[in-house]
Amino acid sequence: MIQLKVNGAGRQFDGDPDMPLLWYLRDVLDMTGTKYGCGMGLCGACTVHLDGAAARSCSTSMKDAAGKSVTTIEGLAAHGDHPVQQAWKSNNVPQCGYCQSGQIMQAVALLKEKPKPTDHDIDEIMQGNICRCGTYQRIRQAIKQAAGVKA
Amino acid sequence: MNTINIVSRRGFLERFVSAGALIIGVPVLQQVSGAAEVDDAPFHPSVYLGLEPDGTVVIIAHRSEMGTGIRSVLPMIAADELDADWKRCKVEQAIGDPKYGDQNTDGSCSITNFHTAFREAGATARMMLENSAALKWSVPASECHVKFHEVLHAPSGRKAGFGELVALGIKQLPPKKEELKFKSPSEYRYIGKDMPIIDLEDLCTGRGKFGIDAKMPGMVYASIERPPVFGGKLVSVDDAEARKMRGVQQTVTLDGLKLPYGFQPLGGVAVIADNTWTAMQARKKLKIEWDLGPNAAYESEAYKKQLLDTARKPGKVVRNAGDVDAEFARASKVHEAAYYVPLLAHAPMEPPAAVAEFKDGKVLAYAAVQDPQAAQDIISKTLGIDKKDVTCHVTLLGGGFGRKSKPDYVAEAALLSKKIGKPVKVTWSREDDLHFDYYHSVAGMYMKATTDAKGRPTAWLQRSVFPSIGNMFAPNADYAAGFEMEMGWINVPYDIANQRAENGPVKNHVRIGWLRSVSNIYHAFAVQSFTDELAAAANRDRVEYMLDLLGEPRKMNMKEDGPHLAKAGDKMDQFPLDTARWRRVIEVAAERSGWANKKSSPGHGFGIASHWSFNTYVAAVVEVEVDQRGQLHIHRVDIAADPGQIINPDRVNAQFEGAAVFGTSLTLMGEITAMDGKIQQSNFHNYPVARMSEAPLKTHVHIVASNEAPAGVGEPGVPVMAPAICNAIFAATGKRIRELPVKKTKLA
Ligand code: FES
Ligand code: FES
Numbered sequence: 001m002i003q004l005k006v007n008g009a010g011r012q013f014d015g016d017p018d019m020p021l022l023w024y025l026r027d028v029l030d031m032t033g034t035k036y037g038c039g040m041g042l043c044g045a046c047t048v049h050l051d052g053a054a055a056r057s058c059s060t061s062m063k064d065a066a067g068k069s070v071t072t073i074e075g076l077a078a079h080g081d082h083p084v085q086q087a088w089k090s091n092n093v094p095q096c097g098y099c100q101s102g103q104i105m106q107a108v109a110l111l112k113e114k115p116k117p118t119d120h121d122i123d124e125i126m127q128g129n130i131c132r133c134g135t136y137q138r139i140r141q142a143i144k145q146a147a148g149v150k151a
Numbered sequence: 152m153n154t155i156n157i158v159s160r161r162g163f164l165e166r167f168v169s170a171g172a173l174i175i176g177v178p179v180l181q182q183v184s185g186a187a188e189v190d191d192a193p194f195h196p197s198v199y200l201g202l203e204p205d206g207t208v209v210i211i212a213h214r215s216e217m218g219t220g221i222r223s224v225l226p227m228i229a230a231d232e233l234d235a236d237w238k239r240c241k242v243e244q245a246i247g248d249p250k251y252g253d254q255n256t257d258g259s260c261s262i263t264n265f266h267t268a269f270r271e272a273g274a275t276a277r278m279m280l281e282n283s284a285a286l287k288w289s290v291p292a293s294e295c296h297v298k299f300h301e302v303l304h305a306p307s308g309r310k311a312g313f314g315e316l317v318a319l320g321i322k323q324l325p326p327k328k329e330e331l332k333f334k335s336p337s338e339y340r341y342i343g344k345d346m347p348i349i350d351l352e353d354l355c356t357g358r359g360k361f362g363i364d365a366k367m368p369g370m371v372y373a374s375i376e377r378p379p380v381f382g383g384k385l386v387s388v389d390d391a392e393a394r395k396m397r398g399v400q401q402t403v404t405l406d407g408l409k410l411p412y413g414f415q416p417l418g419g420v421a422v423i424a425d426n427t428w429t430a431m432q433a434r435k436k437l438k439i440e441w442d443l444g445p446n447a448a449y450e451s452e453a454y455k456k457q458l459l460d461t462a463r464k465p466g467k468v469v470r471n472a473g474d475v476d477a478e479f480a481r482a483s484k485v486h487e488a489a490y491y492v493p494l495l496a497h498a499p500m501e502p503p504a505a506v507a508e509f510k511d512g513k514v515l516a517y518a519a520v521q522d523p524q525a526a527q528d529i530i531s532k533t534l535g536i537d538k539k540d541v542t543c544h545v546t547l548l549g550g551g552f553g554r555k556s557k558p559d560y561v562a563e564a565a566l567l568s569k570k571i572g573k574p575v576k577v578t579w580s581r582e583d584d585l586h587f588d589y590y591h592s593v594a595g596m597y598m599k600a601t602t603d604a605k606g607r608p609t610a611w612l613q614r615s616v617f618p619s620i621g622n623m624f625a626p627n628a629d630y631a632a633g634f635e636m637e638m639g640w641i642n643v644p645y646d647i648a649n650q651r652a653e654n655g656p657v658k659n660h661v662r663i664g665w666l667r668s669v670s671n672i673y674h675a676f677a678v679q680s681f682t683d684e685l686a687a688a689a690n691r692d693r694v695e696y697m698l699d700l701l702g703e704p705r706k707m708n709m710k711e712d713g714p715h716l717a718k719a720g721d722k723m724d725q726f727p728l729d730t731a732r733w734r735r736v737i738e739v740a741a742e743r744s745g746w747a748n749k750k751s752s753p754g755h756g757f758g759i760a761s762h763w764s765f766n767t768y769v770a771a772v773v774e775v776e777v778d779q780r781g782q783l784h785i786h787r788v789d790i791a792a793d794p795g796q797i798i799n800p801d802r803v804n805a806q807f808e809g810a811a812v813f814g815t816s817l818t819l820m821g822e823i824t825a826m827d828g829k830i831q832q833s834n835f836h837n838y839p840v841a842r843m844s845e846a847p848l849k850t851h852v853h854i855v856a857s858n859e860a861p862a863g864v865g866e867p868g869v870p871v872m873a874p875a876i877c878n879a880i881f882a883a884t885g886k887r888i889r890e891l892p893v894k895k896t897k898l899a
Pocket of ligand 2: 094095096097098099100130131132133134135218500549550
């Protein structure tokens, strides 16, 4: 039996310990805010926080998540008003929006590590998150706004 | 069909609005433009708007939301014309139903084809509410005016909310179309403003529901192993190992394709399991023998050679003016170049996914589809049931780019549900998405010109060869379809006395389908690169040269250039190609990018390209740096566009920003190849798309103010990118890229 916390709530899982956290969240818990994009750690759509650090849930097995605390986009802020989410909204970042849960989770992790990121920092840390709609320039803008650094 | 009707309360708005609501329908008859289907199909778009007794305005979005903002923007047009409070409007997504008119959200035409219908819906509702208030107060209707979700009678100061007037409104005869009064642009509340989309909050909080998120009670999960080569068939399957896995319920075999392929499921073996992951894992344990079928020898390198060889031979003439042969015979020198663009995959971030349930002879589906009516159609054909017995709900789409107008995956879910008697969710893996796409066509182009002493062409010949999308609907369509020729090939607007455009034949071996801007991609690449080559040979400024080739401002409908163009010519009466507008976007892009003062130097280059597609004029200036290691950086893109009137400037900008990135992906790194009939790319490591640092650092969008009819914005930003980037690379390095993607050429 695997024990873990998801958005603060204790959970138990007795299925296949190799199952990726992504599919546990989506299919078992019905928390579909975390997205599938590649299943290989290549696109970042599935990004969550594992004990506060960004992790690709498609490449994190349930046994690796055991005993950890998982935060998903649904649990980021009670009213969807995390400063990064606010910056996302004020820049109208999403187009289709599919990648944006992952982008936001990654950006939150970035700002925790580098509260005043440079363009280079942003490139480096957001590099793993693909947006096929091409919202990168607004993502950059929103991150800078949330960080209070000059665009 | 130009009258405006009240739809009966038993009509199809029923499911959205409560009894007692006032419902207004506006059927409109229009001619389709730019749709990638049958050349002569008329279509009958219609939109609907309802008023609830509590004053809520319900507006139906019948087009699919895949990131353009359309399901917010079209309803906003109706709300504005009604002068409704947007906060008291509710947008409902339409199910697939031919009564709504065309729902294929494709071809960048939602605003072009439906803005009038939505304005009429709003204006009709406004006038009916004013008439109702006049009745209520026994005053002339001319004294009653809607103002922000209320009707006011100025002389007496009386007011009534929309809700209070619904009961009276129902009894009104709707105004005739010619009686409708419209707001003047200065009265617009929402049109022309950067209104946020209705899904913004959901998309920033993970609450948006996409096809891959849809669920039904009792649903099971399917993952399907499909024939590895297009047209292949299942011979036998050993599923013993797969079925041993915990959580696997059963396997199901699906029949292969019949002609014409259309949107049929590809067939194969499905694993049904308790969750997506188990289905995907168990599928790897299937032991399958395939008959690979007629395309097992398909190989991209040999095919490329075939395309380019064919392009060097005379083909079918699709446009002719003057006499190029005579001019070439006289010429002392000719310029020639061949260009190549490979197969491309759509790779929307959300792979194809759908849920469907077959029950009591009927199908209920929830799916990320650009065209729910096409889903109804293919499900009805695949299952042998009536189209009316298929209900297709449209979720949000995690990107579409044309892939999701082809609903084979919805038919898979419906077919599986019928076979196993439970609701089924089909989720494509990224590998499935790249292996079984409807690819953007691979194309070879050959260009030839001769010039006068100033470097201006006196004869211009262009040939393109590519497998046509027509193959999906009519086998052995060896030549391009008319709509493919209209996409940047038969309408090169240069003022050159002798011009000929040709198209050569080729057999097809994979599924082909339209991808964001379709044939414009390879056509613009060839035409705009070749233009740059001629300008370079003449040592002339590119902007000045392009303007020279466009010649005097004029409106072209191409009718004079040959019988093949009759159809294009007809459409072009409505949207003639206006070289004045084309010139203007070039001038704006040059001005705003500071072209005149920017000089390319080794390692640092500026390139320009321009194109016209979906009735929108676009020019882009791209600034690149090629560092000593040959690494390319796109510092800046200036896109000038004239799409006619626009509704939501922020979403228009976003589409062009996104097109710059999409165009960058296909230019720098996009390539699908086949070997032994099998597609070789499988995920983002070998089918890369632009990431943040590879995308243009800054894209400036310059929309040219215009009162012309609204045209497309979703696609027209894409075609200019490849030639603009490659022209900039030439300016920086002297290397001429004639084959995409750029990554195949060493830049250092
Ligand atoms: S789905 Fe996890 S990185 Fe792509
Ligand atoms: S917004 Fe569509 S993939 Fe990023």
